[in-house]
Structure formats: C-alpha cells, structure tokens
Amino acid sequence: MIQIPGLDEYIAQYPVYEYRIISTDNLPVEPRVRTVCQQECERYGTTWACPPGVGELDECEQFCHTYPRGVFFSTVAEVRDVLDMEEMLRTRSAHEEITDQINQYMSEKGLETFVLSTESCEICEECAYPKGPCRFPDQMHPCLEAYGIVVPEIVEREKMEYYLGGNTVLWFSLILFRSQ
Numbered sequence: 273m274i275q276i277p278g279l280d281e282y283i284a285q286y287p288v289y290e291y292r293i294i295s296t297d298n299l300p301v302e303p304r305v306r307t308v309c310q311q312e313c314e315r316y317g318t319t320w321a322c323p324p325g326v327g328e329l330d331e332c333e334q335f336c337h338t339y340p341r342g343v344f345f346s347t348v349a350e351v352r353d354v355l356d357m358e359e360m361l362r363t364r365s366a367h368e369e370i371t372d373q374i375n376q377y378m379s380e381k382g383l384e385t386f387v388l389s390t391e392s393c394e395i396c397e398e399c400a401y402p403k404g405p406c407r408f409p410d411q412m413h414p415c416l417e418a419y420g421i422v423v424p425e426i427v428e429r430e431k432m433e434y435y436l437g438g439n440t441v442l443w444f445s446l447i448l449f450r451s452q
C-alpha cells in the first residue's frame with residue numbers, strides 16, 4: 273500500500289475510526305445513487321455541490337480517475353438517539369472539520385487533492401446555483417453520493433465497518449490525491 277508520510281500519526285489525533293488508501297481504478301459508481309439523491313434529498317438541484325450542478329455522472333467519474341488514489345476514511349460520533357435525524361446531522365460538522373484538517377495535511381505534504389465528503393455545501397447562506405458560478409470552488413466539497421459513489425461497496429471491499437451499532441454514527445469521506 274502506498275504511504276503518505278506521517279499520515280498515521282496525524283490521523284491518530286482525531287476520532288478517525290478507520291482509513292484506507294484506495295485506488296480509483298475500480299471506484300464503484302452507479303446511477304442509482306443519484307436517483308436516491310433526486311428522490312430523497314431536499315438539497316438536490318439547489319447547490320453546486322449536488323447533482324445536477326456537479327456535472328454529468330460520467331464526467332464526475334472521469335474526473336475522479338484523474339486522481340489515481342484516495343484516502344477513504346470514517347469518523348465516529350455518538351448520539352443520544354440514532355433515529356433522531358437532526359441530532360445525527362449535527363454531528364456531521366465535526367466530520368467535515370476533520371476532513372478539512374486531513375486535506376490540509378495532505379496538501380502540505382505536496383499532494384494535489386480533491387475532497388468528496390458528506391456535505392451538500394453550506395458555505396454560503398444562499399448558494400449561487402444556478403444563476404452564478406460557485407463563489408468558493410476550492411472550499412466546497414461535493415458529497416460522495418453526488419458523484420454516484422457506492423460507499424457501502426468500498427466499505428465491504430476494504431473490510432471496514434459501516435455501522436457500529438448502539439447510538440453511534442459513522443461518517444465517510446474520500447480525499448482524492450495525486451502528485452503535483
């Protein structure tokens with residue numbers, strides 16, 4: 273497995289549950305993931321971080337392949353009630369913060385990165401979509417599902433955990449990277 277110098281030690285300071293460095297060669301991408309976005313997410317079609325604003329699925333897949341590898345990781349959060357969606361979603365910001373920190377670390381190691389995480393972008397109070405271009409394209413992270421990525425399939429392939437039981441939540445990000 274390719275190593276990123278110091279990543280193990282750096283990641284250890286955060287509640288990262290597991291991580292793997294994966295190849296993008298056989299990234300599982302399926303249109304059905306986007307169908308779920310369209311049918312079940314109120315953010316669909318409202319930001320540049322969501323479909324269809326992120327671009328056609330095949331464009332997104334090809335873009336991912338311009339990065340040969342990615343750091344795929346999960347963080348764990350505890351909630352009072354795992355069925356309380358609002359409470360669960362509140363724990364997402366901590367995951368996003370960790371994603372930003374790891375991304376920054378990788379950039380400082382000289383890697384060119386692109387982040388896919390859990391967000392539909394909430395940087396601006398009102399998204400510029402669709403009238404104007406994204407105001408912060410370097411800071412905005414589309415979510416994995418917007419790119420059609422089948423997260424459970426990566427989890428299974430990599431022999432990672434998808435659910436820990438009890439009142440815990442696992443959040444996932446993929447930081448694609450390449451040498452500059």
Ligand code: SF4
Pocket residue numbers: 319320321393394395396397398399400401405406407408409412
């Ligand atoms: S940074 Fe602003 S304009 Fe860009 S996707 Fe996020 S909310 Fe929309």
